[in-house]
Amino acid sequence: MSQTRDADVVVVGAGPAGSATAYHLASTGLDVALLEKTAFPREKVCGDGLTPRAVMSLTAMGIDTSEAAGWMHNKGLRIIGGGMRLEIPWPELASYPAYGLVRTRTDFDDVLARQAVKAGAVLHERTSVTAPVLSERTGHIAGVTARTEDGEVTYRAPVVVAADGNSSRLALAMGLQKRDDRPMGVAVRTYYTSPRHNDDWLESWLELWDRADGSPGSRDRLLPGYGWIFGVGDGTSNVGLGILNTSTAFGHVDYKGLLRRWLDQTPEEWGFREENRTQPVRGAALPMGFNRQPHYTRGLVLVGDSGGMVNPFNGEGIAYAMESGEVAARVIAQALARPTADGRERALQAYPQILKQTYGGYYTVGRLFVKAIGDDRVMKLATRHGLPHPLLMRFVLKLMANLTDPRGGDPMDKVINALSRLAPAA
Numbered sequence: 001m002s003q004t005r006d007a008d009v010v011v012v013g014a015g016p017a018g019s020a021t022a023y024h025l026a027s028t029g030l031d032v033a034l035l036e037k038t039a040f041p042r043e044k045v046c047g048d049g050l051t052p053r054a055v056m057s058l059t060a061m062g063i064d065t066s067e068a069a070g071w072m073h074n075k076g077l078r079i080i081g082g083g084m085r086l087e088i089p090w091p092e093l094a095s096y097p098a099y100g101l102v103r104t105r106t107d108f109d110d111v112l113a114r115q116a117v118k119a120g121a122v123l124h125e126r127t128s129v130t131a132p133v134l135s136e137r138t139g140h141i142a143g144v145t146a147r148t149e150d151g152e153v154t155y156r157a158p159v160v161v162a163a164d165g166n167s168s169r170l171a172l173a174m175g176l177q178k179r180d181d182r183p184m185g186v187a188v189r190t191y192y193t194s195p196r197h198n199d200d201w202l203e204s205w206l207e208l209w210d211r212a213d214g215s216p217g218s219r220d221r222l223l224p225g226y227g228w229i230f231g232v233g234d235g236t237s238n239v240g241l242g243i244l245n246t247s248t249a250f251g252h253v254d255y256k257g258l259l260r261r262w263l264d265q266t267p268e269e270w271g272f273r274e275e276n277r278t279q280p281v282r283g284a285a286l287p288m289g290f291n292r293q294p295h296y297t298r299g300l301v302l303v304g305d306s307g308g309m310v311n312p313f314n315g316e317g318i319a320y321a322m323e324s325g326e327v328a329a330r331v332i333a334q335a336l337a338r339p340t341a342d343g344r345e346r347a348l349q350a351y352p353q354i355l356k357q358t359y360g361g362y363y364t365v366g367r368l369f370v371k372a373i374g375d376d377r378v379m380k381l382a383t384r385h386g387l388p389h390p391l392l393m394r395f396v397l398k399l400m401a402n403l404t405d406p407r408g409g410d411p412m413d414k415v416i417n418a419l420s421r422l423a424p425a426a
């Protein structure tokens, strides 16, 4: 006999999207069941880099992001490419702080889940959701079944949130497939003991080179993909690279070999060599530009990677996971306060519209950008001619990290906001 437990909202997955949703829902006094198949602390494949957008979302969850609380702060982005090395500080804005962070996901996701619990959400670890439970009358989701240490448990709620990441079995089971007309990335990362571990800039490599080794016929070769080196501050650096599906190399690449070849060209003293590697090289997908839609259907709300919310410009997914969680919580709280089923449904339908208004145009511009840089020649031209112009690069940073003031911003903000407004929503 399976047990049944009731809640106001069931949230499936306790990554940044799920924990942020659960935190904001619980803060309004709702009874939230947060279901997670693993147990914290646990690893998650990621670059561990957080922009000022993510810092804002952490602050909105009441999380202390000071260095004293264990966060590694950074000043901005260092870009390496076209023979140049450029440091661009995070912009000074009313809307976002001027610092970013690095924290391993082993710690980060644990901190967020605990914060959701502090706000009153009930976290069920080692609880693997297996299927939606549908209302026979309406066809809407009415809960989920899960495999737990106590056997099968059914969690029932009028609204269920899919925060179960890129593969989102729950969304799939509700008939929501991935769209293949949206950008997708694949990235790998690992950690090395390195003297660069306390670098206070996020370092991004626009060109990865495999240098000639002096043997006959050998020559410098440009490798596909973009790399990063993020100091974690604990003696190690998170190092990785990603490739977009618009690149001709996508789908037939030996990612581990690629990472090795790139890092072998970096200075020996940085330490990015096999003997200093502290973790296996692991990879995962980055679903971009709203690759699963609609974000609300039949009682199911999609947040974070389950709704393909990674920013196509820079591969950042954590901030969007947390922001969508906050928006979803606000909408769900309003919906659950409505006295009728029709009223509730109308309120929930607002969620995909808000997402489209907030990110849709920007993601469309991002999709065009990703398409353009899929052509090596465009990327080469942009690197050669863009990087030598600091003012242009400040604009590019604002655009790529989606950091502008919506009201009263500078002329760069106005151009970026106008672009996003004018582009059709993704």
Ligand SMILES: Cc1cc2nc3c(=O)[nH]c(=O)nc-3n(C[C@H](O)[C@H](O)[C@H](O)COP(=O)(O)OP(=O)(O)OC[C@H]3O[C@@H](n4cnc5c(N)ncnc54)[C@H](O)[C@@H]3O)c2cc1C
Binding pocket: 012, 013, 014, 015, 016, 017, 018, 035, 036, 037, 038, 044, 045, 046, 047, 048, 049, 050, 127, 128, 129, 130, 163, 164, 165, 166, 169, 187, 188, 189, 240, 282, 283, 284, 285, 286, 303, 304, 305, 306, 310, 315, 316, 317, 318, 319, 321
């Ligand atoms: C190599 C790599 C590097 C990246 N680097 C960065 C970076 O530096 N900065 C950044 O902002 N973003 C980065 N991203 C993207 C970022 O990792 C994701 O966008 C982010 O994790 C999305 O959060 P989420 O909560 O939606 O999903 P996830 O973090 O994937 O969380 C989903 C959760 O759901 C749980 N779950 C899944 N299925 C079930 C189930 N059936 N039942 C119960 N629980 C379930 C999982 O265990 C997991 O805890 C990177 C991604 C990759 C692959």
